[in-house]
Amino acid sequence: MSEARKYKGPKIEGGIDAVILGATSEGLAAAALLARAGFHVVLIETPASRPRERREFAPGFFAESGDPLAATLDHTVVEALDLYRHGLAFSARRLETLVRFSDGAMVTMPGDPALAGEAVAAFSEVDAGAFAAFLEAERRTARSLADWFAGGERPALLDGAAAEAATASVDGAVAGRFVDHRLEDYLRAEAAFAIGARPAEPFTYLSFIRRLAGEAAGLQGGVAAIEGGGRGLNNALRRACQAASVTIRQTDRVKDVIVEWDRVTGVEFDDGAQIRAPIIISSLPAHETFLDLVGRARLDIEFTRTLDIKELPIASVRFNLAINGPIPDPHIAARLDRRFLFAPSPLEIERAFRAAAEGTAPEAAIGELVFPSAFDRALAPEGCASATLTLHPLAGKPLSDDQWRKEVSGAARTIFARLVDGAQIAAIEAEEALVAAPPLPAAMERRARLAGASGLEGYFFCGPETLIGGGVSLSAGRRAADRARDYFRKGGFS
């Protein structure tokens, strides 16, 4: 009897239905959803897609990675994956926002937008009715567009309010609404935050509607703090993946995506090993997903134009601050488990955009401040506080540039001091620069193109470019999983 011939080449795995690239929240959600639908799923966790552990940014002060707040969580994913059972928890729900204006005045916006009229009455009685009516109308518009924001089809016929909202500039939509123009400054700051176009430019207003369309902890338009920040959500999703029997592999050796004719058939590693699967979902950045792993030559030419659109030269920068001792400002110290927003004057915002275009640090910028230590006492020593301040707009320069880091840290100190009077900053760390998103209609256009027109069958995308309106949402992962499931059911791969 002759001995059976042994295959000595690289390992080739088959019998797998879907490979998910990247263990981002969207990737994990897509993996878990497909696995629960009966697919045999392998998730490849690259080092870059792995959430960072809690780290000490100053002696005794810790920071979690990612955005500590969630405003746009897709409740259908949360329910479908039973994420609460897998450890998703909110350390605070319906966070109210304390808005501080450039003249030092303050207004508190309640966590439930439906109650905003009462809060505004205390600030500007004459505007209370108009503000409540405005917010209610915009919430209605937001509800009608919620599916579009979450990756659904653009409504074929937008009605009057929605059509206006989809194209309006922030200035065009809010100017002249209220007697006290600081209320307009608040709306301007909310809408312009994290967007790479000035509030006077068209298409910018839809961001505000997006904020109202989001749902966090069961409340439309609410903001919640997730326990453990981005890592907390990621852990819950990871447990959901494990419960659904997703195989998670950690490797940084993915070489490319195998394409045969016009469809993907698996991934190849740098040692020649392959995983063959008819479906691949990537949650990695678009450039990596398409240009690095597939290559320009295999992609639709029109599609590559979308990939070639330059990133905006404007960024939001997140800072971690270590606050020594108690916060003397009584308005702030009264409750730290809130969201704080610095709303500069229109001219200050204009100048900040101008400084960003020139590559210099601004004198003022829109600032979103959260005290993570108010939600998790272990993040700061007793009697002290840790803060996360996100500033927008800043120039999109790398934070590895020492001089630039120093300049923006100086700006962050100044703006923090305008928001919180008299606090003693022991240390400040510029953690991360996030490229500003295009105004929402442009971002959604880009998302639609990236999700559907690569020319490769079986290749689905839910990378960071599909996140609309900032923050984690899980909608992109859900949509990618839905499309993959439809493709599989229709037997497009066979």
Place this chain on the structure above:
Amino acid sequence: MSQRAAVDLLIIGADAAGFAAAACAAKSGASVALAPTGGEAPAAGSASEPPNFIWRLLDLHLHDLQSGPAAPQTTLLEKGALSTSADPMRTGEALAARDPALEHLWPAFAADMKRAPAGRAPEAADRFLSANALLDDYFADEDLKTHLVSAFVAPFGLAGDEMGSAAALAGAGEMAHARISAKALFDALHDAATKAGVDCLSGRLQTLVRVDAKNWKTVMDNGHEARGRMAMASSVLLGEAAGLRVSCNGSPLVRRIGAEAIIRIRYDKRPSAAALRATSDFFTATDRAAILRARNAMIDGRIGDEPVLRFEVSGKEIIARAPYCAARLRENGDEREWTGQDRQILGRQAAALIEKRLGGGLGAVREIEVTIGADAATGLKRRSFDVPAIPAPAPSHDPIGAAAALALEIVRDE
């Protein structure tokens, strides 16, 4: 106080576009009333000839309108002039002297821009493009890009870096409107509107209110009122400057800040500089950075160091338009209106810049008159959100045609 029967269409804004819209709507059988807002700019210099459907509908040939050939656009740069005209082939040949590649590139650009408005689907990604990004895609010649922003983008009060401002370049390169005296055209349209039975209200618009689900009512500052079943503004700018909520299908070309200044510089004799021998629309911007500086000065509420101008010669007069002009000036954080002295500063700046660009030959300045145009921001401070928005034509290089087309669409839909 007088009250009249309800008309079919109320038109807000008694500029040339308003009269054209009113006359066209009236000619197609609608009853129309026209309400001046007081923000209308005086007819000065030359204007683009209205499109053919207006000529036909309003019998404009019966009026004494002498239209000249379509004027080219010329930017007077420090190192010479750069001209483009409505003939892409000829312009391409002329530009080839600067860069041989432009001989073919310019006609290709003109053809693309001609297709742009019709071929642009509402969802298309390029509707978000800025003019600067689009021009950077086509050309390397910085002077040419400055010229195109000056000629096609600046008239909207935009500087080219705004999202969606590429829409202003639609038609650039093949835009061929014969020039016609703005005053004569205004008079002809006014006459046509009157003959068509348009009710021209006296006074200035004080407010436009929604009487009930079916009717609008204008209230004029002299107490006169008019009711109408439909209402429209002759332009977004005039409507918003009058404090109205205006909708123009989300055009990215709407001016939100600042105003256009019209500077009339009268000389002792007809200006005779060599560059003025050929009729043209002249532009003075040095480069795109200067355009941005002027736009930023407008936002800051300052008189910039160097205005960006578009000018033409009319007899002994040069009529210049400065698109980036602060509607109100800001000093030490406080806003104030323009004073006579401020106007003189701007006027002298403009006269000096034109003299410099033309290299002399203008003679002595007799008088400078500066008019600051309608300011949308004034109206935005006091508009009422309780009433629905009224339609207005999207800002375009042919405001008269756009307003008339919208009026016809409204009355025909009805």
